Amino acid sequence: MFGRLAAVDGVCDGATPCAKDSHPSRATIASPTCFIIPVFDTDPFATPCCETGLVKSQARSCQPDEVEYPYSVTMLEAAYRYALTNRAVFLDALFTHVRLSVLALAIGGALSVPLGVYVARRRPLAPQLLGAFSGLRVVPSLAILFLAVPYLGLGFLPALVALVILACPPILINTDAGFRGVDAGVAEAARGMGMDARQVLWRVEVPLAMPVVVAGVRTAAVDVFASATLAAFIGGGGLGDFIYRGFALFEPPIMLVGAIPVAILTLGAEGILAGVQRLLENASRAS
Numbered sequence: 001m002f003g004r005l006a007a008v009d010g011v012c013d014g015a016t017p018c019a020k021d022s023h024p025s026r027a028t029i030a031s032p033t034c035f036i037i038p039v040f041d042t043d044p045f046a047t048p049c050c051e052t053g054l055v056k057s058q059a060r061s062c063q064p065d066e067v068e069y070p071y072s073v074t075m076l077e078a079a080y081r082y083a084l085t086n087r088a089v090f091l092d093a094l095f096t097h098v099r100l101s102v103l104a105l106a107i108g109g110a111l112s113v114p115l116g117v118y119v120a121r122r123r124p125l126a127p128q129l130l131g132a133f134s135g136l137r138v139v140p141s142l143a144i145l146f147l148a149v150p151y152l153g154l155g156f157l158p159a160l161v162a163l164v165i166l167a168c169p170p171i172l173i174n175t176d177a178g179f180r181g182v183d184a185g186v187a188e189a190a191r192g193m194g195m196d197a198r199q200v201l202w203r204v205e206v207p208l209a210m211p212v213v214v215a216g217v218r219t220a221a222v223d224v225f226a227s228a229t230l231a232a233f234i235g236g237g238g239l240g241d242f243i244y245r246g247f248a249l250f251e252p253p254i255m256l257v258g259a260i261p262v263a264i265l266t267l268g269a270e271g272i273l274a275g276v277q278r279l280l281e282n283a284s285r286a287s
Contacts, residue, residue, distance in 0.1 A: 078253035079260070090242075094261060096156075097238035101225045101265070104160055108167030108224075109217060116175025116213075117201075130176060133169040141166055141227040145234055159228070159236030166227055167220040174216025178209030211280040218273035225266040229258065 083090045119126050136144075144162040152158035182205045190204045232240030242258030245251075 075253050075256065079256035082253055083257045090257065093237060093239050093241055093258070096236075097225075097228055097240075097262070098265065100156065100160060100163065100231060100236065100238055101221075101228045101269075104163035104167050104224050104228075105217065105221055107160075107164045108220060109171055111164070112168045112171035112216075113175050113213065116172045117179055119172070120176045120179035126176060130173060133172050136165060137169045141223075142230050142233065145230055149234055154235040156231075156236050158234055159231035159238075163224050163228060163231075167224050170219040170223070171213070171216040174219070175209070175213050178212030178216075179205055181212065182208045207280075208284050211277050211284060214273060214277040214280060218270060218277060221269040221273055222266055225269055226262065229262055 119129055144165055148158035148162045187200055190200045228238050229240030231238050232244045239258040239262050243255050246254030
């Protein structure tokens with residue numbers, strides 16, 4: 001993306017005047033007031049403006065009373081065409097979004113599950129620790145992102161740290177609930193059969209607690225995949241770049257290029273983890 005000069009009151013920098021109604025499929029803009037804007041080389045809404053080759057985008061470079069999209073192109077079709085034209089940028093943003101979310105979930109799980117098991121065995125510590133982590137859930141995701149900026153700067157790392165903080169509370173709380181929910185009589189019977197503490201943990205408690213732990217990971221996954229769009233505000237990349245760009249330029253199709261994949265990823269993660277949780281629940285009942 002780079003900047004170009006758009007038309008100013010219908011004239012491109014002293015060159016040939018722009019033809020405001022040159023395209024038959026475009027609605028007339030009632031009162032254009034054009035200005036300098038950034039546009040894409042492959043802007044699906046841009047039309048030739050002047051002999052100099054500059055571009056005038058009717059939807060971006062003006063502040064109209066009312067703008068209609070071309071009648072032959074629906075908003076979804078325009079979003080699809082934009083993503084197809086900018087395929088490399090879209091795939092890179094998609095990969096960054098998935099990598100950021102999966103890494104945040106993996107690190108959050110690696111930190112929260114052992115801590116949750118520890119807290120479940122140390123009942124006096126549970127209220128204070130769980131209360132502190134529960135308090136993190138009421139802090140807005142965007143606030144966590146901006147709090148990380150003064151210490152870590154801009155880019156991928158502060159976004160990752162903020163998403164790890166966002167992922168930890170539900171996993172920790174559910175891990176604690178899952179292990180505390182294991183029937184003490186079952187664990188005592190396992191010890192009576194000669195199992196040591198490690199065997200009781202891995203052979204008895206973990207299988208019984210896993211459905212509740214996965215439910216926490218499921219909640220965290222929805223939060224993380226959806227909130228990863230905010231990484232665009234601090235230069236973290238991802239699909240949020242399209243949402244932010246479309247909002248800034250008042251282009252709903254560009255917003256959809258980011259919003260639709262985010263929704264699919266979030267619902268997909270929810271569906272996959274719900275299936276895993278169901279399988280673990282059936283396995284724990286069978287055992």
